[in-house]
Amino acid sequence: MMLPVFKYDKKEMQMVSHLTRIRKNNMSRIIILVIILFPLIEIGQLIGLRNTTGENFHPAFASFLSGASQGHITQILLLWFLPIYFLLVVSDDSIMDYLTGYRNILISKVGKKKYLLEKMITSFLVGFGVMAIALTLNVIITSVVFQxxxxxxxxxxxxxxxxTLFHFGITHRYIMAIIFIFITSFYTGLVSLLGASMSLLFLNKKLAYPATFFIWFFFILQNKSIMLLFQPFAEYGISDLLGIFIASLLTFIIIPILVYIYEARYAED
Known part of the structure; x- marks a missing residue:
């Protein structure tokens, strides 16, 4: 009996190679582990708070994004510094290709456009996937611990x-937690994509890292911060969030598109 043979095009093979390098890289594995651990540390803090006060939180409210612990240190350490984590994990891969000379080899094999797309798509998927796993695992554990x-x-x-957003969250707590897990994971993917775009544009860590971090922090430091988009059960309504949502979403989508157009049509290797 003939077994089916799966054929991959060159872009898919490049993506597989990219993911394999991430899996085998010790720094990437450590950072991914740290990202997963931050929400778990939050659970430990809330267990200590429950033991001290006797207050047993609703599992959805005890989830990481709700920020139920005092000080919100774990949320700050994870969410404020997202660009750094994912630049190190996946997004600055094009810089490493450039420094090792592997960039020209890949471009000659798959073409410039496919090379650019693979770096961007893989960065988005890794960012989205890692954050979704970390936050989903957190909700599963809080559902057991705070049952x-x-x-x-x-x-x-x-x-x-x-x-209506606040009242919907109070009435449908688990649904609200799931919605915000998706939003946070989606934005993590966009931040990772932004880092990949800056890396492709500058091919220099000293420029790509500050540029990515500056854009991210610009939205963090607004009066209505982008962090509000990641907080379920907050008192802010849809009208309060709409402005920062539209501005940040357009920025994180338009910049990669412009970088892709410039690199594909005008930049010289």
Whole structure:
């Protein structure tokens, strides 16, 4: 009996090679482990808080993105520094190709456009996937550890006129947690894509890292920070989030498109 033979095009083979390098790279594996551990550390903090106060949180409210612990240190360490983590894991791969001379070999094999697309697509998928795994694992564990808990620190008793998002979250807590896991994972993918774009544009870590970090922090430091997009059960309504959502989304999509057009049509290797 003949077994089916799966054939990959050159771009898919390049992606497989890219993912294999990530899997075998000790630095990448350590950083991915750290990203997964941050939400788990949060669970430990909340268990300690429960033991101290006797307050048993609702599992969805105890999830990482809710920021139920005091100080929000783990959220700050993970979310504020997202560009650095994923530049090191996946997004600066094109810089390494350039420094080792592998870039020209790959471009000669697959073509410039496929080379650019692979770097961008892989960066987005790795960013999205790693964050989705970390946050989903966190919710699964909180659902077991805080089973039967119902406390949301009084938020369940609060009312905000015309704030349908808040009331939806209080009524459908697990659905709200899942929605924000997707949003956060999607934006993590976009940040990783942004890092890949800056790396492809500059081919220099001293330029790509600060450029990516500057754009990300620009949205963090706004009066209505991009961090609000990652917080379920907050008192902000859709109208409060719409401006930063549109501005950040357009920025993180338009910049990679412009970089791709420039690199594919005008840049010389």
């Amino acid at each position: 039967g808990g119902d406390s949301m620190r009084g938020m369940e008793e609060m009312t905000f006129d015309d704030n």
